[in-house]
Amino acid sequence: MTGQALSATSLSGRIELTCDFCVVGSGAGGAMAAAVLAAAGAKVVVLEEGHHHTRRDFNMQEGWAYPALYQDHGNRTTADLGVLLLQGRSVGGGTTVNWGSSFRIPERTLKFWQDQHRLPIDAATLRPHYEHVEQRLNVHEGRTDDVNRNNAKLFEGAKALGYEPQLIRRSVKGCARLGYCGMGCPLDAKQSSRTTFLADASASGATLYSDCRVVRLQMSAGKRVDEVMAEAIMPPNDNTTGATLVVKPTRGVIVAGGAINSPALLMRSQLKAPGLGTRTFLHPTVPIVGLFDDPIEGYYGPPQSVACHHFAERGAGKTGYFLETAPVHPMLSAVAFPGFAQDHRDLAAQLPFAQATIALLIDGHGKDHGGTVSVSAHGRSKLKYPIAPNLIEAGKHALATMTRILFAAGAKEVVTLHREPLRLKSVADVGRLQQQAFGTQLHTLFSAHQMGGCGMGRSGASATDEHGKLTGYDNVWVMDGSLFPSSLGVNPQLTIYALVRLLTQRLATAAR
């Protein structure tokens, strides 16, 4: 039995549906949960706020892709606009626009979760789930012919300095190395949740409604959610059509809207759990630009194929970070470059020669507590994310490391993205970085990895327990990256899939 994939815009009036499980969101977590539960025989309805785009829509133009495929039409930021949040929003969620980088959870992070958050999950428990996901997503060892010049510079520089760069495993099949993963793959070579686990869920009978915004979860007496209230919205402006969808799940609700959205939905619904919305982590991402004599053409080729985890553990009291690259497309670069008029144009005009290395700060493992999600009276989510002193120290350290790497790779100049950019001419200039103020609104910061906000823990002091169940409620589970009690220290898609597979298999077994 194959389930239907419908746009809620085709509905009119008030529609009521009954199912076993209602899954909110269709990214890595939602798609996996739907696939597991549907395969176990449950009647599953998936609600996705974004539109159902397919490969034929993906035109590799930033002017189309960011409004169509990202949260807030590409405008999501932290409350003070200090961190740009790249977070997917369409059928497939973040997996439609991620860059395919696939890592398992680092041992140190899993130990941190076990020790600090009392999570009884170990590597052996997760291993079969990782293996299943890797097989389904065709995750394979990194290949040198996947390395474009943008990534090669990181590899060369890090290797020259003894920083042990590695090739990244990617979730692609038949990749033509176009370089536009972040705008949706026009070949479906990238194995997104839309083409894999959501397709599996559909094959097992799950029904998908896209263009369907969940407004709130409706509780009756007790601790059960009885109804999921949703409204149809019309792309591209998200105006409501007037149609409403009321899903009545008999077994439970799976909240999988991703970090920020999942806690925001629970808050909008007046559900309360310990720490809900707090400890939201971003892997705050610090970019830097190396300028080379020869063209880099960082807009072509797999966006991420090289990583360096040499500085992931920096010793007691220090926050670690890892290094990767970002694609150098015109709009994304222009938004990252500081200043305006001539200063900005001078950098933009060197786009083909620009290499972009990024440092992702591993937040939530030290004294920083991440950000806090709240919801306005009109239901809009907001994330306040202070850059804690340990992150400032790590950010400055990372800038110095990246500068050394880029000069070791042959850069003629390194340009920082401080509010007052530094143009460094040699490695002897590294000392200038320590003098430059760093932090939110003082340096361009991105996040492509949003995590936490519904953190798991065993103590009862956490928003969710070790099964992903919302503390204090009988039939609400969270199944996405918002479960993470800290940031991961690597790109998160694989761990979201694997963790949710583990948890939903347990749920499916228990629910029989």
Next chain:
Amino acid sequence: MLNIVVTAPMKRRTAFQLGLTGGALLWAGGLTWVGLRATKLGPEPRRPLQALSRSEFAVIVALADCMLGPQALPDRKWPTPWQLQCPEKVDAVVAQLHPEACAEFKQLIGLFENGLSGLLTTLRPTPFSQLTVAAQQHRLNSWRTAPFSLMRSGYLALTRLIHATYYSSPEVYAALGYPGPPDVPFVPNALEGTP
């Protein structure tokens, strides 16, 4: 189209939390948006506006010109933001925002244009749209380095939106040296079973 959400910092109540001067500035901006000298309207939009008023559109036209226009950047190989219809594209993006964010963005434009905010930042009580390009750049720069987070957020919202609409336009690719997206090859293995 990155990053134009003007969130809580643009609310008056939040502004007061940021500091008395910042809050007073925002109050003054809101109250005197039409109370002082009028906005220089400039050219008519080439399609019906979806979110911005005629005056707000004019401020965006002036802002885009001071950042990327021929007087700011005389190199003729680059198209002008007006040629790329950046102001109309800004209007389209603002129309897609959450209604609360849309209202806050419009409020931001009013504050930015307001002569009183200019008096406080650059000692010139002239609406932004009526300044010379050099003075507009000075005004914009004063927001970039302002002591108030509120104004720095406003600067980021405005400039990122203008840059996003400009540099996402294919007409600018040649000047950037960017050849644009490649042709999509046929790779049969990639397409198995996909819609």
